[in-house]
Amino acid sequence: MQTNICLFNTLTRKKETFVPLEAGKAKVYTCGPTVYDYAHIGNFRAFLFEDLLKRWLTYRGYKVTHIMNLTDIDDKTIKGSQKQGIPLRQFTDFYVKAFFEDIKALNILPADVYPKATDHIPEMIQIIKTLMAKGVAYKGEDGSIYFSVCKFPEYGKLSHLKVGELKAGARVSQDEYAKEEAQDFALWKAWTPEDGDVFWETELGKGRPGWHIECSAMSTKYLGETFDIHCGGVDNMFPHHENEIAQSEAATGKTFVHYWMHNEHLQVEGKKMSKRFGNFYTLRDLLAKGYDPIAIRYLLMSTHYRQQFNFTFEGLEAAKSAVERLRNFVRRLHEAEGTTATGKVATLTAKLEACFGGSMDDDLNIGIALSSLFDFVREMNALLDANLVSKAEAAEAGGLMMRLDEVLGVIGKVEVEEALPQDIDALVQKRETARKAKNWKEADEIRAQLKAMGIVLEDTAQGIRWHKEKA
RNA sequence: GCUGGGGUGGCCGAAUGGCUUAGGCGGUAGCCUGCAGAGCUGCUCUAUAUGGGUUCAAUUCCCAUCCCCAGCUCCA
Structure with missing residues (x-):
């Protein structure tokens, strides 16, 4: 080897x-x-x-x-x-x-x-x-x-x-x-x-x-x-x-x-972390504030390890969004139903694998590795928008995402269309009926109700889509 | 005091002597959409602490100054 x-x-x-x-x-x-x-x-x-x-x-x-x-x-x-x-x-x-x-x-x-x-x-x-x-x-x-x-x-x-x-x-x-x-x-x-x-x-x-x-x-x-x-x-x-x-x-x-x-050490809000400054946080402190541990993982990991890193709550919010973007992308790949294979996906996956790998080989240069990952996400999303990704290609891209997540550990298992509990499914159907009847008021109310229950609904050209809201 | 690391756009953070100065987040406009969300595209007005120097060209090299952080016997 x-x-x-x-x-x-x-x-x-x-x-x-x-x-x-x-x-x-x-x-x-x-x-x-x-x-x-x-x-x-x-x-x-x-x-x-x-x-x-x-x-x-x-x-x-x-x-x-x-x-x-x-x-x-x-x-x-x-x-x-x-x-x-x-x-x-x-x-x-x-x-x-x-x-x-x-x-x-x-x-x-x-x-x-x-x-x-x-x-x-x-x-x-x-x-x-x-x-x-x-x-x-x-x-x-x-x-x-x-x-x-x-x-x-x-x-x-x-x-x-x-x-x-x-x-x-x-x-x-x-x-x-x-x-x-x-x-x-x-x-x-x-x-x-x-x-x-x-x-x-x-x-x-x-x-x-x-x-x-x-x-x-x-x-x-x-x-x-x-x-x-x-x-x-x-x-x-x-x-x-x-x-x-x-x-x-x-x-x-x-x-x-x-x-x-x-x-290197981290700073918090530009200052040395210290009980004296009131900016001293354990993981539990952050979880108690409702932050997603995986967003914390992403944030702490996304800056090169030999660089002093400034921890901020704004950064934590940004990390949460970034992770969510990756998860949304993987979700889309699962649902891709395209039939046209352009061959572009193979080019993109090869590029990502080479760039991500080369960067990480270089003393764990995660900044470049992540930028190549997001480049990939953006370019793939554009292809998905144009319905130019076949099911097989989506699976190929999804496989690569999962392999890279073995390294990053931030995407995890993105739930595929599993069965919803009956009562929730009934609500989804009810909303769909209301929506079809252009009864927007009722449809929006049910959507809000589901969101409160942790189920996020999205209407797409391919039909209705839902996923559980992550903390 | 000695030694080391660093100061990049609204925020976080890469990279590099010129070839397009990443990427994420946020904001904003457009496309799409009943709306929202997701996604795509554009914009976010000369972003590289300050002052000099070297160079055809510096954010990148050199010098000085300011600021931040760390280590100097048990704090990751």
Whole structure:
């Protein structure tokens, strides 16, 4: 199999042709949520970018193995569970469940495995032991175990930060005094009274893992010591991913990851999303306002992942209309009854497939991919208007739309003429009778009545048409 | 302060040293329609932060200025 997918690699700051370790397979690890609260739309931008990447690799024929971790042990989850007075696991399970509900609503394909940090303590200890044996980790005065950054000369290769130039004291943590060097980071944190009953008694001492080690341990367990792609938000680039590289490569002596991909953050109404500005939204907040999750999916996905994106409610309305346009088009294809085949459809589908594919191959250039899709829709609509699309051609075009929707995930199953419930069907017939009798007033009233019930009627040259109104 | 990304029409967002400066949304006019919806077509008046420079030609390259965003030890 040969494909020509180019991905922007943070390591080299260049687009590179994707060459997997194993032909035809892509091993992908993506940093998942910290389950201490509902995820916000910024989190979902990252998960949607990763979903798009995965779907595109799949479209191009790769067998993708996708691992997404669930961080269920850190300061925030501990604090949250203590505040509610419930065990850590009970606390995090609640938000894990919420997370799965959210990604389902957004039509994000599930990962193959969602490993939890607390289920992988032994694997983490194994790596830390190896690092200690190699002399790159040490026990500090507080009993915590730290990674010695100066023992890993390549430290900073991902984020392009020079260790010596890091601003000291920007966020000084309590345990800093116990470290040999300020830039060293914790692999294992010794128990402190604030941790309460959250600790593990291990050969490293009583305590809990540092944040970064979980991703090294779990990615290695499920994908191997070296794998293809690792994704996350730009904020994870430093220190999280930099530290993962240090830990993993120091432990194994092998390259950890070939392609590092980072998505940019989003802003809301031109400002940084923050609780302080009152522009902080979880998916649930938006759903409660009545927005369609698929419109949210479309909106968050339709801007290139390395571009900062400005989330606005106006944009969300626009996204809803755009999705509706695609769905209307697919609906028309289902209903096409033309008999004349001009051969133009084949030309258009070939053009779309080539242009969409070429764009997506270019570091997921979704902007151009979508513009080619809408070009196709417009040109096909014109042919449909002129009744120049045969049934077979419509099926061909519809098939392509469905294949592309395997990537976009926004059209879904457009209902074909299924049977309406009897009472509704009776209303439709009644209106039709009134309409035929040119009794417009009654016909319009029934139409409005049906709309209130979620059934949209359209009168077309081919007869009456209906579809369910999407939220 | 250091490092990086960015400022494109009413809004969102592509692209490019000239060849038609995408696409979506919105507005508007026309066609179609009893009306509406969907769809098609036109228009939305020199859209590329500002000031210089290089060039036959810059929105695209260079310089300066202003503004926004991010990273600088646990926020996607």
